[in-house]
Amino acid sequence: MIVQKYKDMLQGKSVIRQLSEFAVARGQEIGYENVFDFSLGNPSVPVPQEFTDVMIKMLQEKNPMELHGYSQSLGIPSVRDKVAASLNKRFGMNYTGNHIFMTTGAAGAIAHAVRCVAEPGDEVLTFAPYFPEYAPYINLTGAVLKVVPADTENFQINFEAFEEMLTEKVAAVLINTPNNPSGMVYSLETVKELARIMEEKQKQYGHDIFLISDEPYREIVFAGVDAPYPSAFYDNSLSCYSFSKSLSLPGERIGYVAVNPKCTDAEIISVMCSQISRGTGHNCPPSIIQLAVAEVLDLTSDLSVYETNMNILYRELTELGFECVRPGGTFYMFPKSPEPDAVAFAEKAKKYDLILVPSDSFGVKGYFRIAYCIDTEKVERSLEAFRRLVKENY
Amino acid sequence: MIVQKYKDMLQGKSVIRQLSEFAVARGQEIGYENVFDFSLGNPSVPVPQEFTDVMIKMLQEKNPMELHGYSQSLGIPSVRDKVAASLNKRFGMNYTGNHIFMTTGAAGAIAHAVRCVAEPGDEVLTFAPYFPEYAPYINLTGAVLKVVPADTENFQINFEAFEEMLTEKVAAVLINTPNNPSGMVYSLETVKELARIMEEKQKQYGHDIFLISDEPYREIVFAGVDAPYPSAFYDNSLSCYSFSKSLSLPGERIGYVAVNPKCTDAEIISVMCSQISRGTGHNCPPSIIQLAVAEVLDLTSDLSVYETNMNILYRELTELGFECVRPGGTFYMFPKSPEPDAVAFAEKAKKYDLILVPSDSFGVKGYFRIAYCIDTEKVERSLEAFRRLVKENY
Numbered sequence: 001m002i003v004q005k006y007k008d009m010l011q012g013k014s015v016i017r018q019l020s021e022f023a024v025a026r027g028q029e030i031g032y033e034n035v036f037d038f039s040l041g042n043p044s045v046p047v048p049q050e051f052t053d054v055m056i057k058m059l060q061e062k063n064p065m066e067l068h069g070y071s072q073s074l075g076i077p078s079v080r081d082k083v084a085a086s087l088n089k090r091f092g093m094n095y096t097g098n099h100i101f102m103t104t105g106a107a108g109a110i111a112h113a114v115r116c117v118a119e120p121g122d123e124v125l126t127f128a129p130y131f132p133e134y135a136p137y138i139n140l141t142g143a144v145l146k147v148v149p150a151d152t153e154n155f156q157i158n159f160e161a162f163e164e165m166l167t168e169k170v171a172a173v174l175i176n177t178p179n180n181p182s183g184m185v186y187s188l189e190t191v192k193e194l195a196r197i198m199e200e201k202q203k204q205y206g207h208d209i210f211l212i213s214d215e216p217y218r219e220i221v222f223a224g225v226d227a228p229y230p231s232a233f234y235d236n237s238l239s240c241y242s243f244s245k246s247l248s249l250p251g252e253r254i255g256y257v258a259v260n261p262k263c264t265d266a267e268i269i270s271v272m273c274s275q276i277s278r279g280t281g282h283n284c285p286p287s288i289i290q291l292a293v294a295e296v297l298d299l300t301s302d303l304s305v306y307e308t309n310m311n312i313l314y315r316e317l318t319e320l321g322f323e324c325v326r327p328g329g330t331f332y333m334f335p336k337s338p339e340p341d342a343v344a345f346a347e348k349a350k351k352y353d354l355i356l357v358p359s360d361s362f363g364v365k366g367y368f369r370i371a372y373c374i375d376t377e378k379v380e381r382s383l384e385a386f387r388r389l390v391k392e393n394y
Numbered sequence: 395m396i397v398q399k400y401k402d403m404l405q406g407k408s409v410i411r412q413l414s415e416f417a418v419a420r421g422q423e424i425g426y427e428n429v430f431d432f433s434l435g436n437p438s439v440p441v442p443q444e445f446t447d448v449m450i451k452m453l454q455e456k457n458p459m460e461l462h463g464y465s466q467s468l469g470i471p472s473v474r475d476k477v478a479a480s481l482n483k484r485f486g487m488n489y490t491g492n493h494i495f496m497t498t499g500a501a502g503a504i505a506h507a508v509r510c511v512a513e514p515g516d517e518v519l520t521f522a523p524y525f526p527e528y529a530p531y532i533n534l535t536g537a538v539l540k541v542v543p544a545d546t547e548n549f550q551i552n553f554e555a556f557e558e559m560l561t562e563k564v565a566a567v568l569i570n571t572p573n574n575p576s577g578m579v580y581s582l583e584t585v586k587e588l589a590r591i592m593e594e595k596q597k598q599y600g601h602d603i604f605l606i607s608d609e610p611y612r613e614i615v616f617a618g619v620d621a622p623y624p625s626a627f628y629d630n631s632l633s634c635y636s637f638s639k640s641l642s643l644p645g646e647r648i649g650y651v652a653v654n655p656k657c658t659d660a661e662i663i664s665v666m667c668s669q670i671s672r673g674t675g676h677n678c679p680p681s682i683i684q685l686a687v688a689e690v691l692d693l694t695s696d697l698s699v700y701e702t703n704m705n706i707l708y709r710e711l712t713e714l715g716f717e718c719v720r721p722g723g724t725f726y727m728f729p730k731s732p733e734p735d736a737v738a739f740a741e742k743a744k745k746y747d748l749i750l751v752p753s754d755s756f757g758v759k760g761y762f763r764i765a766y767c768i769d770t771e772k773v774e775r776s777l778e779a780f781r782r783l784v785k786e787n788y
Contacts, residue, residue: 001511001513001565001601001602001658002510002511002602002658002659002663002666003509003510003511003512003513003666006509006510006666006669006670007659007662007666009666009669010662010665010666010669042463042464043459044459046457046458046459047458047462052453052454052458055449055453056450056453056454059446059449059450059453060446060450063440064440064441064446064642065437065438065440065642067645068441068642068643068644068645068646069436069644069645070436070644070645071645103675104498104675104676104677105677107672107675107676107677108675108676108677109675110675111673111674111675111676112675115397115400116396116397116400117395117396117397118397119395119397133672136669136672136673137672137673137675139673140670140672140673140674141673171395207395208395208396248458248459248462249462250462250463250464251461251462251463251464251465251680251681251682252462252680252681252682253677253678253679253680254680264395264396265396265401268401268404269396271404272396272397272400272401272403272404275400275403275404275530276400276534278501278527278530278531278534279505279530279531279533279534279535280505280534280674280675280676281497281498281501281502281503281504281505281506281531281674281676282498282501282502282505282674282675282676283498283499283501283502283647284647285647285680286645286646286647286648286679286680286683287645287646288645288646288683289680289682289683
């Protein structure tokens with residue numbers, strides 16, 4: 001019979017999707033160029049030409065049997081080796097190819113990482129504000145997502161609440177830095193304190209507590225900001241990556257889990273992931289996409305537009321009186337709503353064709369997210385709409 | 395803590411993989427061209443040139459933002475429409491794009507289909523001989539795979555055993571025609587009788603029993619063989635497809651679930667699959683691969699080599715006295731072992747550099763599988779080894 005659990009999930013519709021659909025519908029009325037659609041986290045700059053060139057070269061020159069042949073479910077060995085080498089060079093780690101499990105993006109990475117370290121019923125902690133998809137990602141594995149309340153001062157970590165919630169039932173802690181939706185990057189101090197508390201609790205409880213670090217925005221960090229690599233500070237750590245944002249390839253769904261060589265059972269976790277994969281039907285990502293990203297590991301799209309947009313919006317919004325912590329990376333910012341009800345605020349903003357996402361679905365009330373991964377020209381045109389929104393309502 | 399269930403799975407090593415590794419090691423001694431490696435079901439003919447041309451054209455001409463942009467987790471709408479149209483034309487069905495859920499190959503398709511229709515604890519029946527991966531595919535969803543004993547007469551269906559095992563606990567029946575490992579195609583009579591019994595039991599128990607039809611070999615059917623499309627004969631059916639074999643793209647992991655428009659909740663099953671996907675981390679397949687296969691839906695690789703190889707081997711082996719049902723499709727055949735212990739037989743065969751897979755892991759004893767997806771020239775050279783094997787041992 002049709003399984004009711006999944007049928008029930010069809011009832012809810014994400015706020016972000018509703019807003020995005022509104023933006024598209026409004027665009028059909030007044031021209032999409034006149035809708036200031038800040039709803040979606042879609043990269044707005046093209047993939048580096050090198051990626052396209054590598055793909056074409058492989059298609060033209062490689063033996064198709066080899067190029068499209070079966071690959072190991074762990075990923076192609078040469079690709080795993082190259083990912084390890086690139087991470088080692090950049091972050092001073094000691095990964096080998098054996099510590100890398102190639103995945104269909106960050107969702108695939110998290111699905112496997114959580115299944116490796118959390119039994120059904122175990123708790124996984126994350127921190128508000130958080131990416132709302134974490135709830136189905138975690139809960140559908142059988143583990144239970146619990147959300148630590150936000151540090152609304154700096155959008156770092158509310159350590160008091162964290163220590164209280166880090167009980168014996170917790171199998172893993174899921175972090176996301178640089179953060180969607182706040183745009184904040186965890187400081188060295190934050191990462192060290194997080195590691196210290198987790199190590200202390202591991203000893204106290206006598207079992208491993210894993211750090212699962214979701215890092216799709218790792219490459220989008222702004223000038224002057226130090227973005228520590230979390231796995232360098234905590235041994236039981238699994239780093240989950242996606243090339244979606246750094247290479248502007250969200251539709252190609254390619255990423256990996258990097259298993260800290262110092263973690264418990266480090267040598268077998270990637271092989272465990274390939275066992276998990278048999279049940280999830282994940283398979284490994286397509287050979288050609290694996291081989292292509294392996295050739296451009298140290299490149300990114302031209303990500304500078306995001307910092308340009310951030311600076312323009314940050315200056316204007318703070319001048320207009322919005323309270324906002326200055327983002328350290330990503331293509332999001334997360335100002336305080338000028339009225340306590342962020343949903344009501346976002347409704348008002350729609351009248352000025354400003355599509356903003358109220359913070360409620362990110363696990364904190366009274367803020368809104370601006371996804372400024374759009375053309376700078378449009379960001380500049382949006383400023384007048386923000387001014388009118390404030391002047392006529394607050 | 396590290397989850398023991400997946401750690402335990404690392405103990406077992408598949409017989410097929412062991413044999414394949416033996417073949418590679420032996421190849422390093424005597425040259426791989428001298429090892430008659432019939433162990434692996436890897437396509438041996440290249441992808442059609444049209445696929446390569448379409449990929450290159452898209453990379454050269456399409457806007458990269460559009461080409462590599464986020465796609466819906468259900469799959470790209472235009473691709474789903476084209477898949478539906480192609481199936482309708484070929485099999486007289488009435489699919490629309492809404493009935494198609496794009497997946498990372500047949501494993502992804504089965505993982506989603508089973509989760510749609512079987513609760514943890516429910517039984518899923520399949521028929522020996524069967525693809526050994528069905529066990530982890532099904533059991534890791536929480537459902538329980540049960541295997542109906544083989545009809546060793548014709549490798550169709552042992553209906554007596556089937557009726558007995560089709561109890562109220564059964565949520566789904568998983569079939570695979572054309573079949574790995576037997577090479578047999580279910581006849582019209584078989585498919586009709588299967589449907590009749592399932593319909594009868596549905597009525598008797600008052601609940602749906604789904605037919606999950608795994609069809610990666612659908613396009614490899616030999617001259618004179620009628621291969622009925624199972625979903626045309628049973629309403630509650632989900633057809634699971636992979637392009638791996640028909641287009642020789644096993645590494646690119648692309649396929650789909652096609653939901654019978656007449657089945658219960660037909661209009662929402664693909665959307666349920668996209669909810670399931672949030673928990674499995676499946677995502678949809680890469681945009682570029684979806685778009686490329688959609689342009690070559692009605693093409694296949696040159697599959698004629700498989701029939702050529704089958705005819706050569708079937709003639710020689712039956713002349714040598716092997717009992718064998720003549721395959722109707724795939725690139726497998728499944729002769730009876732000349733001694734009851736097929737493992738002992740396969741060991742003897744290795745001495746003649748014949749790499750054959752004993753049938754035990756396919757759920758039936760006393761047979762062996764020949765995967766003849768290799769060059770015809772090598773098949774011909776293998777005949778002398780078969781002759782010596784028989785002459786010197788039996």
